[in-house]
Amino acid sequence: MGLFVHGIYMNEVNWRNDGQRYQCLYSVKVTGLSGREVQGMTVIMVPIPASKEGKFFTPPAQKDPYFTQKLIHKTFNWSEQYHKGPYFRNMTEIFDNKEIDSGNWITFIAETEKGHMLGFKTNKTRLKDIDYITSFVADNFDVFDPINNGSPMIFPVENVSNVSSVPYGKYTKYASYPTYDTYVYLSDNLKEEENIFFFVYLNANNDPTEWPREYFGWYNNLLAAKVNDTGYVKVKAILGQKLGENDSLDVLGSQYAFDYYENKTSHVINETTNYTNA
Helix, strand or coil, X not given: CHHHHHHHHHHHHHCCCHHHCCEEEEEEEEECCCCCECCCCEEEEECEEECCCCCCCCCCCCCCCCHHHHHXXXXXXXXXXXXXXXXXXXXXXHHCCCEECCCCEEEEEEEECCEEEEEEEECCCECCCEEEEEEEECCCCCCCCCCCCCCCEEECCECCCCCCEEEECCEEEECCCCEEEEEEEECHHHCCCCCEEEEEEEEEECCCCCCXXXXXXXXXXXXXXXXXXXXXXXXXXXXXXXXXXXXXXXXXXXXXXXXXXXXXXXCECCCCCCCCCC
């Protein structure tokens, strides 16, 4: 009986849903494009999930089953695809060469002068807005100090603000919202007076099966900008954090987000607005 219990337990651990792992949710919305008539290839590029240094995440390794799991699989005639643990996609499999919006845009991982970025390209002469969302699982990342400990942000990352931290149990947490500079890119055929609006959001939670409730949490990154230029445009991004039952520094509740949605600022880097204590 003990062997069966162990096998059942390990199967539940191996096949738990992605939200019970080190998971990142990544969303990109680019609006103000729909209905525009253009000529030639249109290219939009946005920050991509990577560490401050530009390193991509590592997915968990696919695990071989324990003997007790093999016993369960054979006894209950599990499909062969479940004989090993789940397979987790790498960066290329998730982000490169994917059709979105019925083929109106094709994604690509771009190697640029600013570092890696996520690109969207199309040969269509009449454009549509970009609405893209995906998720991925990493083998590990740090939610307490993601900036300095190699966790995914929205890269490129430049000019990180002074980051103050306070004790939090055995660890530390941010005392305010860190900000940093990043980039978007627009091809020259988008030269018009109308704004194009960028919303790039990355939310990362640690694994609740590995961390007690007081240390389970997440951090999120937000870029919200309106741009009326082409080429590489430097913009401001912000990072928030939520740990345990404590007060949240959620970016969507920050002054940064409020100012953008109230149309007070573009977040293009030509101003000195300070959001670290917002």
